[in-house]
Amino acid sequence: MAPPRRLTVWTALVPVVALAAGLLFATSGQTAQGTDLRAGESSQLSTLIDQRELAVARQQAELARLQQQIDQLTDAAASRNGQVAEVQAQAGTGLTAAGLTPLTGTGVEVVLDDAPRQPGGGLPSGATGDDVVIHQSDVQGVVNALWAAGAEGVAIMGRRLTATSAVRCVGNTLLLQGRTYSPPFVVTAIGDPRQMRQQLAASPDVRLLAQAADEYGLTYEVADESRVELPAYEGTTAMQYAAAVR
Structure with missing residues (x-):
């Protein structure tokens, strides 16, 4: 009969390590639930952006529905009250200047792409x-040049801009009014095409863009349009301010 084997440190540790590894794999599987744990914060951020975009879309649809009801009630009141009709007519001019009504006219379309x-x-x-x-x-730079040329209205990716609209990029995507857009970016404007082309050519920022387009193959194209249709601005008109943390 063979003599009994000596119990070494490794002989005792192997079952413990195997048990710990099994518990680790089980915990990882339970935590991941079919997702990629290595993605980490990047995956969570992407999911958060998608969720926020869906929420913004739902809120904008509800806003459009409520605004339509308000317009209908205002029109009904104006048909019965001369003072309401007068105020409504005066407000119409301000709404157009603020970008809160649709606009149609001649203009330009600018396309930017990687x-x-x-x-x-x-x-x-x-x-x-x-x-x-x-x-x-x-x-x-393109948007500023179009405004400087006297554009009556400007839109990016079909979203109307106002005096308080901010153009922000996150990586190579554009963040505008709670939604993200990937290139190519399309900027449309209503106004005198000749004046807008001249201002685009005179803008230092746009000149740098045009130079990069020639050297590296970026897309920067300007086309005159006989008919440009801009929707009304759909975002909030309330001003938001930063506040100090107390």
């Missing part, structure tokens, strides 16, 4: 990753 991918995913000679994408300053 440079196309090179074979193998490489970059153009002498370029960095920042050189081949559209930046917030590019979009803002």
Whole structure:
């Protein structure tokens, strides 16, 4: 009969390690529930953005429904009361100037897009990753130039802008009125096409964009449009201010 084997430290530790590993795998599976744990905060942020976009879409739909009811009630009151009709007519001018009514006219369309991918995913000679994408300053430069040219109304991706609208980029996506948009970015404006083209050509920010388009293949295209239709602004008109933490 063979002599009994000596109990070593490793002999005792192997079952303990195996048990701990099994518990770890079981805990990971329970926590992940079919998701990618390595994605971490990036996955959570993407999910949060999607949830917020859905919430914004629902709220905007409800806002449009309520605004339609208000308009109907106001029109009904104006038909019975001369003072209401007079105030309504005076308010109409202000609503148009504020971008709160649809607008149609001649104008321009500006298209901005990242440079196309090179074979193998490489970059153009002498370029960095920042050189081949559209930046917030590019979009803002185009919008500012159009306003400076006397545009009656401006929209990005079909979303009407007002004097308080902010153009923000998150990575290579545009964040506008609670929604995100990927390039190509389309900017439309109503006004004198000749004056808007001249102002775009004179803008230092737009000149840098045009130069990058020539050197790195970015898209910067301006086209005259005989008919531009801009929707009414659908966001909130309430001003928001930063407040100190107490």
